[in-house]
Amino acid sequence: MPCDLILALDVPDRQQAAPILRQLRGSLRWVKIGLQMFTAYGPDYVKAVADEGFNIFLDLKLHDIPNTVAKAVESLAPLPIGMLTIHTSGGREMMAAARAAQQQTKPDLLLLGVTVLTSTDASGLAELGLTISPEAQVSRLGRLATDAGLRGLVCSPLEVAMLRQQLPADIQLVTPGIRPAGEAGGDDQKRIMTPAEAARTGSSYIVVGRPILKAKDPAAAARAILAELS
Numbered sequence: 001m002p003c004d005l006i007l008a009l010d011v012p013d014r015q016q017a018a019p020i021l022r023q024l025r026g027s028l029r030w031v032k033i034g035l036q037m038f039t040a041y042g043p044d045y046v047k048a049v050a051d052e053g054f055n056i057f058l059d060l061k062l063h064d065i066p067n068t069v070a071k072a073v074e075s076l077a078p079l080p081i082g083m084l085t086i087h088t089s090g091g092r093e094m095m096a097a098a099r100a101a102q103q104q105t106k107p108d109l110l111l112l113g114v115t116v117l118t119s120t121d122a123s124g125l126a127e128l129g130l131t132i133s134p135e136a137q138v139s140r141l142g143r144l145a146t147d148a149g150l151r152g153l154v155c156s157p158l159e160v161a162m163l164r165q166q167l168p169a170d171i172q173l174v175t176p177g178i179r180p181a182g183e184a185g186g187d188d189q190k191r192i193m194t195p196a197e198a199a200r201t202g203s204s205y206i207v208v209g210r211p212i213l214k215a216k217d218p219a220a221a222a223r224a225i226l227a228e229l230s
């Protein structure tokens, strides 16, 4: 199964993003715009990056009552985005409302349900009162999300093999928590794998930010990961 790279464009300003995007035109297909850049620049920046020829994953991790999330999906529909995140922990009704809004307003948008954040481990779940392993919680949220109609999930690559066994084959699995082999530590990421391992286990897409952005030559680091995936 092919696995593609999504660059998480988590930088402080568009001046820092510009040379990286310029150098990756034609080789990188997907760019993730998340809270940092969307909060700073809003919808116009989404349009600007799409105009440069990239597919956009808008990562807003929506989490609210069903009506509010559904209306936010409707408001985002005119934007040139291919993927959008909502939190599965918002529950079945919220996900179903978001899915209905997406189907009505933007049928080709892949709505992704974020399961257990890759920065969370078993002790983090326990602090929230969830005495369950991350794998079991991802399994539960994954089923709930697909029952509610979602066709894509965000999880760590450690849960991909399990989810591939339990979910329909066409479900897209997007995995952050990627750290190239030999890199010391995972920053705040707890459930991690290398790009090649994540691809081998069945990720549809891997999401990589700091390992590329903090490299001396970010474009070369991104190209190296793309080569590893192919």
Ligand SMILES: O=C(O)c1cc(=O)[nH]c(=O)n1[C@@H]1O[C@H](COP(=O)(O)O)[C@@H](O)[C@H]1O
Residues within 6 Å of the ligand: 008, 010, 034, 059, 085, 114, 116, 117, 118, 119, 154, 155, 176, 177, 178, 187, 189, 207, 208, 209, 210, 211
């Ligand atoms: O939804 C996401 O993209 C996401 C979910 C998750 O569980 N973990 C996670 O790290 N992410 C995002 O993936 C990116 C990972 O960045 P790096 O850790 O720098 O590679 C960040 O933009 C996060 O917001």
